[in-house]
Amino acid sequence: MANRTAAPKPVSLKRFPGLATGxxxxxxxxxxxxxxxxxxxFNENRIATIWTGFxxxxxxxVLGNADVLRAAQNSLIVATFASxxxxxxxxxxxLAMTQGRAMRRQEVVNGSxxxxxxxxxxxxxxxxLIFFVAIGMPLGLLTITAAHTxxxxxxxxxxxxxxxxxxxxxxxxxxxxxxxxxxxxFFRVTLPLLWPGILSGLLLAFxxxxxxxxxTFFVSGPGSTTLPVYIYGMIRTGVTPEVNAxxxxxxxxxxxxxxxxxxxxxRET
Amino acid sequence: MSKKTWMAAVSVAALxxxxxxxxxxxxxxxxxxxxxxxxxxxxxxxxxxxxTGISVTLDVYTSxxxxxxxxxxxxxxxxxxxxxxxxxxxxxxEDMLHAFDARSLSNFDNVTEPHDAPYYDxxxxxxxxxxxxxxxxxxxxxxxxxxxxxEHSWKELFxxxxxxxxxxxxxxxxGDVMQAAAFYLDIDACTEDPDxxxxxxxxxxxxxxxxxxxxxxxxxxSLVSGEILMHHMWNGAAHRAWREDSNIDYLYPEExxxxxxxxxxxxxxxxxxxxxxxxxxxxxxxxxxAMTSNFTxxxxxxxxxxxxxxxxxxxxxxxxxxxxxxxRLKMIPPCSQRSDELRDRVWTRVLQ
Amino acid sequence: xxxxEAQAERPVEPQAAPQSAPQAAKGAMRxxxxxVRREMARRLALLTPAMGIIILxxxxxxxxxxxxxxxxxxxxxxxxxxxxxxxxxQFLFVRDLDDSLLFNDTYLRIFARxxxxxxxxxxxxxxxxxxxxxxxxxxxxxxxxxxIFLVTIPFWTNLLVRNYAWILLLRDRGLINNTLMxxxxxxxxxxxxxxxxxxxxxLVYSFIPFMVLPIYASLEKLDWxxxxxxxxxxxxxxxxLKRVIIPLAKPGIIAGSVLVFVPSLGAYITPQLLGGGRxxxxxxxxxxxxxxxxxxxxxxxxxxxxxxxxxxALVLWALRxxxxxxxxxxxxxx
Numbered sequence: 001m002a003n004r005t006a007a008p009k010p011v012s013l014k015r016f017p018g019l020a021t022g023x024x025x026x027x028x029x030x031x032x033x034x035x036x037x038x039x040x041x042f043n044e045n046r047i048a049t050i051w052t053g054f055x056x057x058x059x060x061x062v063l064g065n066a067d068v069l070r071a072a073q074n075s076l077i078v079a080t081f082a083s084x085x086x087x088x089x090x091x092x093x094x095l096a097m098t099q100g101r102a103m104r105r106q107e108v109v110n111g112s113x114x115x116x117x118x119x120x121x122x123x124x125x126x127x128x129l130i131f132f133v134a135i136g137m138p139l140g141l142l143t144i145t146a147a148h149t150x151x152x153x154x155x156x157x158x159x160x161x162x163x164x165x166x167x168x169x170x171x172x173x174x175x176x177x178x179x180x181x182x183x184x185x186f187f188r189v190t191l192p193l194l195w196p197g198i199l200s201g202l203l204l205a206f207x208x209x210x211x212x213x214x215x216t217f218f219v220s221g222p223g224s225t226t227l228p229v230y231i232y233g234m235i236r237t238g239v240t241p242e243v244n245a246x247x248x249x250x251x252x253x254x255x256x257x258x259x260x261x262x263x264x265x266x267r268e269t
Numbered sequence: 270m271s272k273k274t275w276m277a278a279v280s281v282a283a284l285x286x287x288x289x290x291x292x293x294x295x296x297x298x299x300x301x302x303x304x305x306x307x308x309x310x311x312x313x314x315x316x317x318x319x320x321t322g323i324s325v326t327l328d329v330y331t332s333x334x335x336x337x338x339x340x341x342x343x344x345x346x347x348x349x350x351x352x353x354x355x356x357x358x359x360x361x362x363e364d365m366l367h368a369f370d371a372r373s374l375s376n377f378d379n380v381t382e383p384h385d386a387p388y389y390d391x392x393x394x395x396x397x398x399x400x401x402x403x404x405x406x407x408x409x410x411x412x413x414x415x416x417x418x419x420e421h422s423w424k425e426l427f428x429x430x431x432x433x434x435x436x437x438x439x440x441x442x443x444g445d446v447m448q449a450a451a452f453y454l455d456i457d458a459c460t461e462d463p464d465x466x467x468x469x470x471x472x473x474x475x476x477x478x479x480x481x482x483x484x485x486x487x488x489x490x491s492l493v494s495g496e497i498l499m500h501h502m503w504n505g506a507a508h509r510a511w512r513e514d515s516n517i518d519y520l521y522p523e524e525x526x527x528x529x530x531x532x533x534x535x536x537x538x539x540x541x542x543x544x545x546x547x548x549x550x551x552x553x554x555x556x557x558x559a560m561t562s563n564f565t566x567x568x569x570x571x572x573x574x575x576x577x578x579x580x581x582x583x584x585x586x587x588x589x590x591x592x593x594x595x596x597r598l599k600m601i602p603p604c605s606q607r608s609d610e611l612r613d614r615v616w617t618r619v620l621q
Numbered sequence: 622x623x624x625x626e627a628q629a630e631r632p633v634e635p636q637a638a639p640q641s642a643p644q645a646a647k648g649a650m651r652x653x654x655x656x657v658r659r660e661m662a663r664r665l666a667l668l669t670p671a672m673g674i675i676i677l678x679x680x681x682x683x684x685x686x687x688x689x690x691x692x693x694x695x696x697x698x699x700x701x702x703x704x705x706x707x708x709x710x711q712f713l714f715v716r717d718l719d720d721s722l723l724f725n726d727t728y729l730r731i732f733a734r735x736x737x738x739x740x741x742x743x744x745x746x747x748x749x750x751x752x753x754x755x756x757x758x759x760x761x762x763x764x765x766x767x768x769i770f771l772v773t774i775p776f777w778t779n780l781l782v783r784n785y786a787w788i789l790l791l792r793d794r795g796l797i798n799n800t801l802m803x804x805x806x807x808x809x810x811x812x813x814x815x816x817x818x819x820x821x822x823x824l825v826y827s828f829i830p831f832m833v834l835p836i837y838a839s840l841e842k843l844d845w846x847x848x849x850x851x852x853x854x855x856x857x858x859x860x861x862l863k864r865v866i867i868p869l870a871k872p873g874i875i876a877g878s879v880l881v882f883v884p885s886l887g888a889y890i891t892p893q894l895l896g897g898g899r900x901x902x903x904x905x906x907x908x909x910x911x912x913x914x915x916x917x918x919x920x921x922x923x924x925x926x927x928x929x930x931x932x933x934a935l936v937l938w939a940l941r942x943x944x945x946x947x948x949x950x951x952x953x954x955x
Contacts, residue, residue, distance in 0.1 A: 016755070016858060023756035026749055027771070030829070033786035034775045036796075040786075047509060049490040049789055065311065067327055089671035096667035107939060111932065113671060114879065116679055118931055120887035120907045123924040126338060126917065127682035133344040150678045153671055158876035159835040165872035167842060182663075196841040199769060200834035204880070207776035207830065217335060221345055222301035225328040231779050233306030233329030237565060238489055238509055239785065240307070247778035254777040258770040266763070334912040338698050359697045441898045443913040482815050483898030487785065496792050606696055613914045614715065614727075620901045621727045 038251065041244035048241045058245035068230060068246055074141060075210055075227040076253075081145045083205035086152035090205075091160055091198055093153075095190070098164040099172070114158070116151040124151070125218035132219060139221030147219045148209045155208050156201035163197025300325050300544040303336065303347040308400070308531075310564035313557050320551070323544050340365055346538045348545040351531045355603040357396050358389035360534065367535040369546055371397035376553035376571075384530065384570035388600065397549045400567040401530035403590065403598060404445045406520040407492055407507035408433070408499040421594070423453035423522045426501055427476050434479045438491055438500035441483040443616045445527055446473070448601045449501065452525035459604035463611060470615040477619060492517055505566045507587035519587040521594040528598035530570075690921035698915040708922035728906070728923070732930070735903040738817065738892075739885035742824040743832075746881045747874065749825065750832035754873070755866070757833075758840040769837060772830050780827060784894040787823055788814065791895070815897030823895035824885050831880035839873030840866070883931065903927055 040048055044055035062068055093113060097106065116124065124147075132143050171193065175185040191198075213228035220229065227250075231243050302309065306329040314325050328347070330336045333356040339345050341363070352360060360366050371377055371393040377385075384398040406425060412432045419425050427450065429437055439446060450469045451458035460466065481497060489506040491497040493513045500506075504519060511517040533549045535542060551557055558569035559577035568588055575583070582588055590598065604612070690708050692700040713729070714722040757768045775783070790796045791814040798810040813819060843866065851861040867874075889904030896902075901909075903923070910920030 016862070019752055019756050019759075022749075022752035026753040026756075029749070029826070030772065030775050033783055033790060033826070034778060036786040036789055037778055037782055040789075045513065047490045047493060047513060049487060049785060050493050050513060052513075067311075086674075089674060092667040093671035096664040107936075109668065109672070111935070112675055112680070114883070115675060115683075117879070117883045118928050119679075119683065120904055120924050120927065122908050122911045123686055123921060124679070124682070126342070126911060127686040128678065129339070129342045129344070130685060131678070131682035133342050137344075139344045146674075146678050149674055153675060155831070155880065157671070158880055159838045159873070162835045162872040162876040163838040163842065165839070193842070196765075196769075197838040199766070200838045203769065203773045204831060204834055207773055210777060211780050213780075217330065218339060218342075220328070222303075222328060222347060223326045228779055228781075229331075230306055230329055231781055232331045237305060237307040238506060239487060239781075243779065243782055247782050250777045251774065254774050258767075258774065262767055262770075265766070332912060334698065334915060337915075338911065341699055363697060441893065443909070477899070480899070481897060484893065486781075486894065487788075494792075495794060606694075609914065613909070613916070617727055617731075617901065617906070617909075620899065620905075621730050 034251070037244055038248045041241055041248040043241045043244070046238070046240050048239045048244055058241045059249075062242055062245045062249065065242075067225075068227075068242070070223075071225050071227045071230040072246060072250065074144075074224055078141060078144050078148055078216075078226060079206050079209040082148035082152050082209045083156070083202055085145075086149045086205045087156040087160075087198060087202045089149075090153050090156035090201055091194070094157055094160040094164050094197075098161060098167075099169065114154045117154045121212075121214040125215040128215065129218040139219060140224045143219045143221070144216055144224060144226070147215050148212060151212070151215065152205035152209055155204040159200040159204065160194065160197040163194055163200075167193060297541075298323050298544075300349065300541050300548055301347045302327050302548070303330060303345075303350040305329060305331070305351070308351070308565055310561050312564070313552070313560045316557070316560075317548060317551050321544075321547055323547065325548070337365075340536050340538070343538060346540050347536055348539040348541045349533055349548055350536055351399055351533055354387065354389050354530050354532070354600050357532050357534060358603050361390065361395050365537055366395040367537050367539060367542065368394045369535050369542070369549075370394055371549065374546065374550040374553065376550050379553055379555060379558075379571045379573060381570055381572050387530065388602070390532070396532035396534045397553060398570040399531045399533050399552065400561065400565060400569055401528065402567045403504045403521070404440070404449070404502070404527035404529065405504060405507070405522065405587075406499060407488070407502045407510060407517060407587070408520065409492060409495065409514075410516040410518050411495075412436075412498045419520060421520050421523050423449055423524050425520065425522075426499065427453055427472055429476075429479050429499065433499045435481060436498035437476070437480045438488060438497040438502070439476075439480050439483045440485050440488070440501045440503075442485055443612065444601050445501070447612050447616070448525075448527050449522075452522065452527075452599075455524065459602060459608045461605060461607045461611065466611045466615050470618060473615070473619045483620065489513075504587040508566045508582075508585045511585055511587055512581055521590065521597055523597060525599045526594070526597045528600055530600075686921045687925060690918050690925055692918055694916045694918045696915075698911070698917055700917055705918070708916075708918040709926070711919055712922065712926055731901050731906055732903060732927070734900060735886055738820055738824070738902065739882050741817075741821050742828065742885045743878050743882040745821060745825045746829055746832040747878065750829055750877065751836055751870070751874070754833045754836035754840055754870075757837050758843065765837075765841065769834065772833050776830060780890055781894075783826070784823060784891055787819075787826065787895060791819060791822070814895060815899065817896070817900075819895040819897070820892050820900075820902075823891040824888055827888065827891055828881040828884060831884070832877035835876035835880065836870055836873035839876075840870050843869050886927065886931070 040051070041058055042054050042056065043051050044057070045052040090113075093109075097109065128143075128147050128150075129139075132139060137143055172185050172189050175189045180188065211228060212226075213232050216226050217229045217232075220226065227246065231239075231246075234240070234243070300323050302325055304327060308329075309327055314327065317323070318325055330339070333353050336350060336352055337356060337360065340347075340350065340360070357366075374397070377393070377397065380398055384401065385393065387398075390396045406423075408419065408425075413419070419430075425433070426437065426439075447469065448458045450456075450472050451460075454465075454468055454472060456465045456469065482491070484491075488497075488500045488502040489510040492500050492502075492507075492510045507517065507519045511519070533552060535545045535549075539545055552561070553571055555571055555573045556577065558571035558574040562569045562574065562582060563577075563579045566582065566588070689700050691704055691706065693703040693705045693707070695701050710722065713724060713726075715725045716722060753772075757765055757772075760768060788795070792798070793810040793814075795813075797813065798807075801807045802810065813822075847865050847869075848861050851865050852858075856864065886902075887904045887907075889902060889908050892898070892900065892902045892905060898905075907920050907923050907927075910916045910923065914920075
């Protein structure tokens, strides 16, 4: 309370005691299992969860295994396309649902956009497969991406909508009053304001797609196996540290991508 | 839309085409195989590709039902798939398989009994044998008192001794569990009599308090780490556990041991039938069979392959069925719809 | 019919009136119907991509599944085209030997447990996720994005692999129990796994980013001058939290709760691995129908029963929110 008058933002915000501790606890909770995953990728034992000694052997094995690499590559391609398409569609939908007048049947639209969340995966999986076959679409990365885009939409839509809700509409109005056209208003005003929501939605959509197994399995065709399908296929033959090594490599890729993105964005600003 | 937007759209479309294209193109020298993960030796595939010039693409599945659902819907054009015993029967019944007469293949002569004429395809019209194994009981000998020995009976699993109570792991595979219970109670697992199923339900419910986990993943690791002292498990997993810890042993219950066999089939939708036949024939060669066994840890069906097996495979108690137990091996047959309904009801009740 | 049409022409629903007031006012000022039409056309155009994808690749296939749920199960999966309501009857009744129907609560219990566990998951995720989101939103802008990425990076690894890591941490001889026993805090291992605790912890872990990111997205726009003003008016920090911050975060909290609660209902891998598979959840039950049971109509029927229950709950909730929601909206507009 003493430094209330000093009050530039950061000072007063430190007033929530335990918040930093809570956040620290949160990140430990988040990363403790992940450290374990990486640690076990150096396990020499073929049984992933039994530590017997250190080895680096799984990495060359993974990098030399064309099936794993293809599966990982397929996963990344699908997740990228599906999350980007879903986020774009979700952004537009969120704009429609929050800017301007309220609509009749708003709940119906909201409900439809959340529908993919509500149906257990296996049902969607079988239904979508039968549908694709019925319309004669060859199964492959395209069908996987289409199916992923659908269930990515709610994961992108809800954060973006949450961001937009209660956002001051007068800013966009002001842009119009300054003779900005619809596009200019969007790119100069709405988009920058919306950015944290879009980023959140995009990231959620991406990880949801990257992890999907059941739907992917059903709508995939020859040669389009993704990483989760490969990993779940190990049930009968045992889970080897190979999957830990793949996981660690994917973490590395994600770290590199994030670092590059951050450096680029910093240079821009 | 402005010119710029159009250009952007066109270039995105072109890029998309580049990324997604190629998957559907059919070439003469290729083969699409559908199998479980880590169930196909990469060396064998390499050798096959070298010898024949056919390029193999491998995809994986996680259960027989998934495989069947997928092939039923169509659209997935695999040349070779590997369903287990009763599923071969179901797929034949549903007219999902291409008849290629495995006996006409040159390496079929290598196939040992009884794999040359199994009940699900006695003439081997639609299928050729791949790997086989058993579902029995793996346990840790360290839990026993000095001189104590377990009986080769399902009793040890369903009515466990004190030191195993609360330390039991069961497969969460409905077929394996029900068959084991039926063996123990001396009931036909395809029974349609509700009273029989009531007995099975009681047995499983009583056993439930001793069960720590129902799981089919990581059974080997749970046993080696000591987390589970006795696990209802596939012999391949028991073998892997034994390789880590020689205290791990495997029981062949006298009431009957589930015996399963995976088979190479050519689905009706296959596009490269000749290549598929070449592949199936190749896999029945002594060398390929031995390499596959060494890689998967499961037994093959090929005469003469045993000479090339790795040492640990030849000594493993879980892989080598002692001769006197040979007649205990029985397969899970496909049952009637009524029987399956009752079975599912019991399972759901046990795990509700 | 005529009243409905009259309603249709009244474009503004009272519930969202404050939010759209400026534009409505503007439209009224121009006084032309064309503006309203343009507005509707724009909105339709914006909704087309998302709704188009969902209707084509989701609603159409689901209509097929709804049909399946009223058909007869074929022997080994698939359906026979004969009308039957068996799949729905099966949810509450079993057929006795003489074909009479007996009440059976097995499936109801599984549904009830799933809802309970999902609610618990949502609650815990909110308790852990809200402070984390607030903390991130309070950081200087250049760190915020980095922290948001940090929240999602662990999820680049596979769910199965992550669950395995938890097994190693939680089991009787796992890292946590061993450490506590070595320190002498406990003498017997704590039952951390193969029970509801293990399931909840695993589900929270699986879905935590879905709670944190939406809350962050709505908190990030917080105008801290409002908080300052609250301080200046003598509010203590908890009042500021309760009256300013939480109301502003509410859209994010709602979005996050939906994104955690609903997928938890259908989860099946975590209950299997961390719950020890001892208790089926809805996800496992439905999986079983398309798997070993090969009874597609029943699996589809279970999914639609679940859908009906969730939709009903959401409608009731929305009705309640509408009744009490106006005061909140006013706060949001400031």
